[in-house]
Amino acid sequence: MPNIPQSAKAPVFRQKAAMCAGYAACARSDADRSQLLRMRDEWLARAANQDWLDGLPPTPPPSAMAVAIPL
Numbered sequence: 001m002p003n004i005p006q007s008a009k010a011p012v013f014r015q016k017a018a019m020c021a022g023y024a025a026c027a028r029s030d031a032d033r034s035q036l037l038r039m040r041d042e043w044l045a046r047a048a049n050q051d052w053l054d055g056l057p058p059t060p061p062p063s064a065m066a067v068a069i070p071l
Helices: 006-025 030-053
Strands: none
Touching: 006 030
């Protein structure tokens, strides 16, 4: 990605992941849906790697994916 500062890459990757997730929700076939979800996962992995390269702490998982603590 030319001309984008290192610290600005992770948010761009997360935005692309969100776009893939939105497209997957509207996919017409299971094959298209699974490919778009794989692409989403790859963009999220790139964002996490960029955060690591920038020295930032890992981002917590979304609240829907978080593990509940039993009471």
